[in-house]
Amino acid sequence: MFNELDPLLNSPIRLAVMSILLTVKHAHFNDLLKETQTTQGNLSHQLKKLHEAGYVQIEKTFKNNYPLTIINISEKGKSAFEVYVENIKKYLHLNENNT
Amino acid sequence: MSESVLNPNESLAIIQKVVNSTRQDYHIQRKFYILWGMLIAVASFSQYAILNQILSLPWFSPWILFPGIGLILSVFWGSSSKNSSLSYYNHFVLTMWFTLYIAMGLSLFISLFNQISPFPFLLICVGIGTSISGFLMKNRLFVLCGIIFGLGAIYCVYLPIQQQLLLNGACMIIGNVMPNLISHHV
Structure with a gap:
């Protein structure tokens, strides 16, 4: 049953990141760090996975001589998230029927 | 690195938590509203003073000086925060x-x-903007201020x-500057 859910999204940090990115035009790395309450290394690792899958776009720039990472969700990421949510709904619906 | 795998209930809980927290994320910077409200009010009062010969300046000078200050500060603040x-x-x-x-400029x-x-x-343009902001934030104070602008226009x-x-300046202070100073929901 769980195999139907996208393994890339079925992890707490990545799902939280994708959920945040759906509600913003773009997000700052530090804002994601604050919202997800994880470590910098872990967030970078999870973002790398999402980026490799084409779910997010990452822009690295500078602001006042400090590195700045801006992340936004891609169309592929939006579609994957929609499918993921639909699958959750289906699963919960089946679960309700079973009980 | 081992990863915890979510069940659908946990997934839904995470999504709901994030959506609920961002729904209240109305952090448009109040300083822009306060700045422009103050500048337009001061420009209005200054022109009143010029027309009543309290100040000896060209009648249009406040509408060049104060919006000019606003434009420079807005561009500076905007460029310094555009990457957040x-x-x-x-x-x-x-x-x-x-x-x-743009509508105000054309008007x-x-x-x-x-x-x-x-x-x-x-006043109608500012009232529309203030009311829509209030409706989006579900903030009655801003909706009320939008109505004040509309009544002021009439x-x-x-x-x-x-x-x-004088009325324009007063509306800017009552309907724009004050609610942004006292509201914590913007």
């Missing part, structure tokens, strides 16, 4: 105000061309130009 996270709500509000500023041009007072049109029609200047 931007929610769709904030993006919508910024786009709406940008469009309304000003048309009014001056036809030699009529621009203040009723300017009342303007019955006043001579000098009193319209």
Whole structure:
């Protein structure tokens, strides 16, 4: 049953990141760090996975001589998230029927 | 690195938590509202002072000086914060105000061309922006302030130009500056 859910999204940090990115035009790395309450290394690792899958776009720039990472969700990421949510709904619906 | 795998209930809980927290993320920077409200009010009062010969300056000078200051500060603040996270709500509000500023500019041009007072049109534009912001934030104070601007626009029609200047300045302070100073929900 769980195999139907996208393994890339079925992890707490990545799902939280994708959920945040759906509600913003773009997000700052530090804002994601604050919202997800994880470590910098872990967030970078999870973002790398999402980026490799084409779910997010990452822009690295500078602001006042400090590195700045801006992340936004891609169309592929939006579609994957929609499918993921639909699958959750289906699963919960089946679960309700079973009980 | 081992990863915890979510069950659908946990997934739904995470999504709901994030959506609920961002729904309250109405952090449009109040300083822009306060800045422009103050500058337009000061420009209105200054022109009133010029028309009553309290100040000896060209009548149009406040409308070049104060919006000029506002433009410079807005560009400076905007460029220094453009790389932070931007929610769709904030993006919508910024786009709406940008469009309304164009509408205000056009209203000003048309009014001056036809030699009529621009203040009723300017108050309507600010009132629309304030009301929509209030409806989006579900903040009654801002909706009320939008209505105050609308009433001010109607009342303007019955006043001579000098009193319209005072009314315009007062509306900016009551309907724009004060709610942004006292509200913590913006």
